[in-house]
Amino acid sequence: MIVDSRAVDRVLAPASAGELAEMMRSETGTIAPVGAGTELSLGNPLEPIDAAIDTRRLDRITEYVPADLTIHVESGVRLGQLAGALAEHGQMLPIDPWNGPEATIGGVVATNAQGPLRAVGTVRDWIIGMQVVDAGGRASKTGGRVVKNVSGYDLAKLYTGSLGSLAVISEISFKLRAAFAATASARLRPGGLAEAADVIREIRSGPLEPVSLVWAGPEDPFVAVRFGEHPRAVEWQLDRLPGEGWERFDAETESAVWDAVRDRYRALAEPVVRVAAPPSEARAVIERFRPESWLVHAANGTILMTAGVDAIARLRERHPTLVERAPREVRLQAGVFGLTGAEYDLMRRVKTAFDPEGRLNPGRHVDGERPA
Amino acid sequence: MKPEVIDKLRDIVGADGATDDAAELLVYECDALTLFKNSPDVVVFPADTEQVAAVVRLANEYGIPFLPRGAGTGLSGGALALEGGIIIELQQLNRILSVDAENRTAVVQPGVVNLHLSQAVAHLGLYYAPDPSSQVACSIGGNVAENAGGPHCLKYGMTTNHVLEVEAVAADGTVVRLGSKTGERIGYDMVGALVGSEGTFAIVTEITVRLLKKPQSVKTLLAAFRSVEDSSRAVSDVIAAGIVPAALEFVDRRTTEAVEASVYAAGYPLDAAASLLIEIDGFEVAVEDTQASIVDVCRRNNAFEVRLARSEAERARLWMGRKGAFGAMGRISPDMITMDAVIPRTRLPEVLTAIERLSEQHAMPVANVFHAGDGNLHPLILYDGRDADQVERIHALGEAIMEVCVGVGGALSGEHGIGVEKKDFMCMIFNDDDLAAMRRAKGVFNPDGLLNPGKVFPSRPSCSEVGPGVTRTAEAARRIDEYVRGAGEARA
Ligand SMILES: Cc1cc2nc3c(=O)[nH]c(=O)nc-3n(C[C@H](O)[C@H](O)[C@H](O)COP(=O)(O)OP(=O)(O)OC[C@H]3O[C@@H](n4cnc5c(N)ncnc54)[C@H](O)[C@@H]3O)c2cc1C
Numbered sequence: 001m002i003v004d005s006r007a008v009d010r011v012l013a014p015a016s017a018g019e020l021a022e023m024m025r026s027e028t029g030t031i032a033p034v035g036a037g038t039e040l041s042l043g044n045p046l047e048p049i050d051a052a053i054d055t056r057r058l059d060r061i062t063e064y065v066p067a068d069l070t071i072h073v074e075s076g077v078r079l080g081q082l083a084g085a086l087a088e089h090g091q092m093l094p095i096d097p098w099n100g101p102e103a104t105i106g107g108v109v110a111t112n113a114q115g116p117l118r119a120v121g122t123v124r125d126w127i128i129g130m131q132v133v134d135a136g137g138r139a140s141k142t143g144g145r146v147v148k149n150v151s152g153y154d155l156a157k158l159y160t161g162s163l164g165s166l167a168v169i170s171e172i173s174f175k176l177r178a179a180f181a182a183t184a185s186a187r188l189r190p191g192g193l194a195e196a197a198d199v200i201r202e203i204r205s206g207p208l209e210p211v212s213l214v215w216a217g218p219e220d221p222f223v224a225v226r227f228g229e230h231p232r233a234v235e236w237q238l239d240r241l242p243g244e245g246w247e248r249f250d251a252e253t254e255s256a257v258w259d260a261v262r263d264r265y266r267a268l269a270e271p272v273v274r275v276a277a278p279p280s281e282a283r284a285v286i287e288r289f290r291p292e293s294w295l296v297h298a299a300n301g302t303i304l305m306t307a308g309v310d311a312i313a314r315l316r317e318r319h320p321t322l323v324e325r326a327p328r329e330v331r332l333q334a335g336v337f338g339l340t341g342a343e344y345d346l347m348r349r350v351k352t353a354f355d356p357e358g359r360l361n362p363g364r365h366v367d368g369e370r371p372a
Numbered sequence: 373m374k375p376e377v378i379d380k381l382r383d384i385v386g387a388d389g390a391t392d393d394a395a396e397l398l399v400y401e402c403d404a405l406t407l408f409k410n411s412p413d414v415v416v417f418p419a420d421t422e423q424v425a426a427v428v429r430l431a432n433e434y435g436i437p438f439l440p441r442g443a444g445t446g447l448s449g450g451a452l453a454l455e456g457g458i459i460i461e462l463q464q465l466n467r468i469l470s471v472d473a474e475n476r477t478a479v480v481q482p483g484v485v486n487l488h489l490s491q492a493v494a495h496l497g498l499y500y501a502p503d504p505s506s507q508v509a510c511s512i513g514g515n516v517a518e519n520a521g522g523p524h525c526l527k528y529g530m531t532t533n534h535v536l537e538v539e540a541v542a543a544d545g546t547v548v549r550l551g552s553k554t555g556e557r558i559g560y561d562m563v564g565a566l567v568g569s570e571g572t573f574a575i576v577t578e579i580t581v582r583l584l585k586k587p588q589s590v591k592t593l594l595a596a597f598r599s600v601e602d603s604s605r606a607v608s609d610v611i612a613a614g615i616v617p618a619a620l621e622f623v624d625r626r627t628t629e630a631v632e633a634s635v636y637a638a639g640y641p642l643d644a645a646a647s648l649l650i651e652i653d654g655f656e657v658a659v660e661d662t663q664a665s666i667v668d669v670c671r672r673n674n675a676f677e678v679r680l681a682r683s684e685a686e687r688a689r690l691w692m693g694r695k696g697a698f699g700a701m702g703r704i705s706p707d708m709i710t711m712d713a714v715i716p717r718t719r720l721p722e723v724l725t726a727i728e729r730l731s732e733q734h735a736m737p738v739a740n741v742f743h744a745g746d747g748n749l750h751p752l753i754l755y756d757g758r759d760a761d762q763v764e765r766i767h768a769l770g771e772a773i774m775e776v777c778v779g780v781g782g783a784l785s786g787e788h789g790i791g792v793e794k795k796d797f798m799c800m801i802f803n804d805d806d807l808a809a810m811r812r813a814k815g816v817f818n819p820d821g822l823l824n825p826g827k828v829f830p831s832r833p834s835c836s837e838v839g840p841g842v843t844r845t846a847e848a849a850r851r852i853d854e855y856v857r858g859a860g861e862a863r864a
Pocket residue numbers: 403404439440441442443444445446447449450451462482503504505506509510511512513514515516517518519520521522523570571572574575576577698699787788824
């Protein structure tokens with residue numbers, strides 16, 4: 001198996017949380033947890049790995065109580081499998097990461113993967129509990145099985161987005177919501193940056209509450225919006241989109257819009273960075289950097305765009321910026337996270353506290369870079 | 373405490389910025405959990421982040437325990453100075469620093485009162501969603517520490533879903549900024565770890581929160597039922613219908629009696645065994661429909677009255693009863709303990725019956741008023757603090773109630789936190805390995821443990837030792853089973 005261009009000879013595939021813990025206990029070298037392998041080059045370049053833990057056999061939905069709006073799943077469950085089970089009961093987990101239905105839920109959580117539904121939140125908002133196994137093979141849990149819980153520290157927040165650097169996730173509990181009663185989408189081909197930015201500002205400042213709002217460019221630019229709600233509320237919002245020239249798509253046809261958005265994400269020219277700029281500043285960032293390609297989560301401001309090492313440094317002067325998808329050299333030169341000072345120090349301490357010997361995905365997280 | 377420490381504290385915060393006057397310290401002996409008391413040696417009132425950091429550094433230098441305090445409305449003893457030392461009172465840091473209407477965010481100091489923020493941004497059509505029932509008094513810093521919720525977190529999430537960025541003074545006095553203005557987490561989610569850490573990780577000195585647009589339309593209705601079972605089934609059926617109410621609150625008969633006899637009288641029907649206060653919000657064109665579905669669900673579950681608030685005044689009145697319920701208990705009982713636990717909402721009927729049985733067994737009245745939509749119970753144990761025997765019995769009853777909740781797969785706390793109140797119950801849910809992982813996180817932020825000592829973790833070194841709050845024993849498992857099964861049978 002190849003993980004972030006590292007060949008790994010030994011691949012362990014536990015079929016239960018117990019087996020996972022046992023395997024981890026007998027390992028003494030470095031370990032890379034791996035799900036479906038859709039996001040393996042996220043993070044700083046990996047150091048040599050002795051064994052990979054393939055979670056795909058941890059594929060059971062251990063409990064689903066539709067009436068409680070909760071589900072408990074092993075980390076190797078595929079997103080598509082999960083969505084299918086929920087759809088049978090008219091429920092959903094409102095996340096739609098770029099890597100699609102093949103991705104394992106453990107991988108999605110470990111990478112904090114996002115997609116167009118970014119406008120309604122990220123996966124962290126839906127996690128109510130977690131079970132993990134640390135590098136020494138010690139299993140532990142955090143949170144619980146009910147929709148609201150402040151018993152003890154919320155360690156699930158630390159494990160979410162930790163890129164497998166703190167522990168291997170074995171089981172996750174989610175709260176759920178009812179599926180959107182109706183959905184519809186619309187797409188606009190704006191004349192220029194100003195028109196796009198104005199339309200987005202008007203959507204954001206008015207009464208509309210899109211569940212997705214994406215702006216892509218510069219080639220073949222478009223603004224895509226999706227509403228998910230009571231059918232009349234969806235209609236009402238569509239009718240109030242600002243500006244002219246919106247092409248409408250109903251629930252049957254809207255996947256064309258969002259498939260195209262997904263393609264656009266995949267086609268973003270590397271290196272791709274994730275810039276945390278407030279929504280009102282998206283246009284300014286784009287005008288200043290003129291990226292070769294971009295895709296903006298316009299509702300909350302996250303900008304995905306092409307940026308080289310110099311641009312990354314300049315972006316970071318104003319906005320926290322993550323290197324999302326880039327060749328090894330760029331990740332090495334720029335550092336994936338670009339954190340500084342006390343924040344960086346605290347994160348280093350997190351890594352040391354949870355994985356004192358540095359055996360889990362070594363080099364991948366903040367341990368792989370110097371403070372910027 | 374050495375007089376030189378007080379002098380040095382005064383050098384930092386000014387002569388008026390500290391007090392060690394015994395009479396003044398009385399206020400700081402406890403938070404709203406008045407069952408546990410201990411006086412700090414000194415209370416300081418810093419005016420800015422720098423002063424907070426300087427106080428923390430001084431405390432470190434002398435090895436003195438210290439802890440932050442907001443408005444002191446906490447219900448788990450989080451702001452209790454268990455080992456004396458310095459209380460750092462943050463109410464002077466009470467400014468809203470900026471509001472960014474376009475990006476819908478606000479930057480506030482920790483001492484800002486929760487409700488004041490919503491009031492300050494109301495003219496922009498915005499509000500701050502987390503709305504603990506104590507929102508007229510509690511501070512946003514305290515909310516961050518406890519990950520506070522409220523009636524509307526059913527739809528809108530808890531404090532943790534609304535905090536984007538924080539500035540904090542770490543336990544060693546370092547000032548650190550965590551998170552980002554858009555909520556995007558780059559690196560570990562340190563903000564996520566800090567929210568809900570009960571004042572044991574760091575002292576939060578500035579918070580960037582997300583603001584929401586005020587909903588176009590809000591409908592509030594009250595449905596009254598002759599049996600608790602009917603009301604519980606209505607709760608489940610609302611959720612099953614795919615409706616996400618903005619709030620779904622439960623008020624039992626005992627609470628209704630207290631409320632209706634108090635200044636919070638809201639016109640709740642006195643002959644109801646249980647009433648549900650249901651709120652929906654959203655687009656004008658949709659809420660009518662949703663409201664009709666809810667009325668329908670309630671009627672099908674034998675609601676004998678469904679009343680819709682027809683004006684803002686009527687709506688406010690319905691809510692006044694709910695929000696004033698804790699205060700109203702003073703009418704029927706000299707003292708009260710507000711418990712907090714979460715159960716899967718489908719287990720409501722049997723758990724409420726079990727609580728009723730326990731209340732009878734222990735001869736202590738319990739009232740129930742809580743967030744039914746997410747199964748977040750608040751059994752209120754009514755007692756007389758002057759009666760030592762009653763005080764003794766509270767603990768046994770409290771523990772028995774927690775065992776029932778945990779026994780059906782629930783949680784120790786939905787919003788009030790563990791603090792000192794429930795630290796010895798932690799072993800009901802967590803084992804030594806779970807707690808070891810939590811200690812690792814605490815060690816990152818607060819390695820020497822000087823910040824807010826004695827909280828969250830059980831007092832005995834290991835959960836495998838026998839002691840209060842260990843439900844893993846066969847005996848306890850049997851007892852829980854009995855309550856729950858007994859409750860089920862009683863219902864049948
Ligand atoms: C009548 C009543 C109703 C209530 N209803 C609700 C409810 O609906 N939902 C709910 O969640 N809670 C509720 N509470 C509990 C309480 O109001 C909340 O826990 C609130 O968040 C506490 O805020 P505070 O400012 O009073 O904090 P305090 O009680 O002063 O402190 C609470 C904890 O926070 C820490 N802390 C305070 N400020 C900071 C800071 N700046 N940085 C780090 N740590 C800090 C303290 O050390 C302590 O551990 C209620 C309480 C009462 C009395």
